Amino acid sequence: MKADEMDWNRTLREQWEFHWNHQIRARLEGLTDDEYVWSPVPDAWSVRPRSTSTAPVQAGAGDFTIDFAFPQPDPEPFTTIAWRLGHVIVGVLAARNAAHFGAPAASYESWEYAGDAATALDQLETQLDVWLAGVRSLGDAGLRVPVGEKEPYPEAPMADLVLHIHRELIHHLSEVCLLRDLYLHTHHATNGATR
Template sequence: MDADELDWNRTLREQWEFHWNHQLRARLESLTDDEYFWSPVPDAWTVRPRDGSTSPVRHGAGDFTVDYTFPEPVPAAFTTIAWRLAHVIVGVLATRNAAHFGAPEVSYETWEYAGDAATALDQLRTQLDIWLAGVAGLGDAGLRVPVGEKEPYPEAPMADLVLHINRELIHHLSEVCLLRDLYAHTASTTNGATR
């Protein structure tokens, strides 16, 4: 096949969709609230009820906030599944959906974070659907258009952003799966699980 005939838009979407359909979706569907909040180390960053957070910075518009501080600590704080999903939902997807595909403006400060695993997974699926529909709507020509001032590298083509988002999704959601494995082999068989 000639490179000029290749459907680059479909190819970029399929990179993510294959991983989602064959590696991640089934692994995430049964996520429990205990796993969602589980912290294998003390003082991990997570999503917490607004009145229960001791984090120096608490982002969120609803009943739950996400832990954060700036500058970030060294070493970086360990983060729970809840925190990692919040990052993917808001920082990776929802802000990009707003910047590029007409979704409502959002930020870490204005997001209503999920207080349970099922709600977080619903938020994830919603943002993924918006992202994939937006990317599909770009066609091949739209992949060549610069991303603009809402991104750190405004002259980069949209294809670069799609590849970056694919990497972020694969990376962070694979971490979630690893934490689920760790939970299954440690916390679920002991009384030492912490929240």
Template structure:
């Protein structure tokens, strides 16, 4: 097949959809609140009830806030599944959905972080749906158009941002899966689930 005949929009969407449907979705099913909040090391950053954090900064709106610091500590803080899902939800998806596809404005400071695993996974599904619909609506011309001033490299084509977001999703959600595996093998008596 000639490269000019490839439907690049479909190909980019399928890159993420395949990974989600065949690798990640099943791995995230049944995520418990214990896993969501579990900290395998002391002082890990997480999403916590507002006012209960010892981190220098608490980000977000609502009853739960995300631990943070600026500048970042060295070495970087270890983060829980809750924190990693919060990062994916806001920094990877929701802010881009708002900036590129007309979704409601979203930032780490204004996001209402989930107080349960089920709520976080529902938020994730919603943001995935918005992202894929937005990418699907770009068409060839939209993929070739410059990203614009809302991103650090405004002259790059939108296809570059799509690839970047997909890499971020695969990377961070694979970390979540690894933490689930660690939880399962560290706390087998409290988790009867098998994966």
């Protein structure tokens, strides 16, 4: 098959779908509420009940907020699974789904963060479904259209944004899997837990 005959839209979607279906989805099954908020270090950023954080910024519209600071500290704080999922759900997916695919407006400040693992995973699946349907709707021609003023590089084609979002998903969700491994191996010695 020649490059000009390839279905680039399908190829870009499959980049993420393969990773999700064969490496990430199963690794997220059974995520507990303990793992969701667990931190191996003190003062990690997380998602917390409203008014319980000491972070300079506590963003969110519901009963739970996500920790932030502007400008970000150097070094940046360690982040829990809850924080990483919140970042992926809102900053990586929901804000882009709103900006490019007609989904409801979403921002760190307006989001209702999940206080438990099951709700966070449901939010993740929902935003992933919206993202993939939106990418599919672009076809090949839509991948060449500039992303516009809603992104930091407005002249970049949508294909660049799709690749960026997929890198972010692979990166951050792999971190979540690593934290699950660390949790399992540090807690196994004290309570005999297995996964």
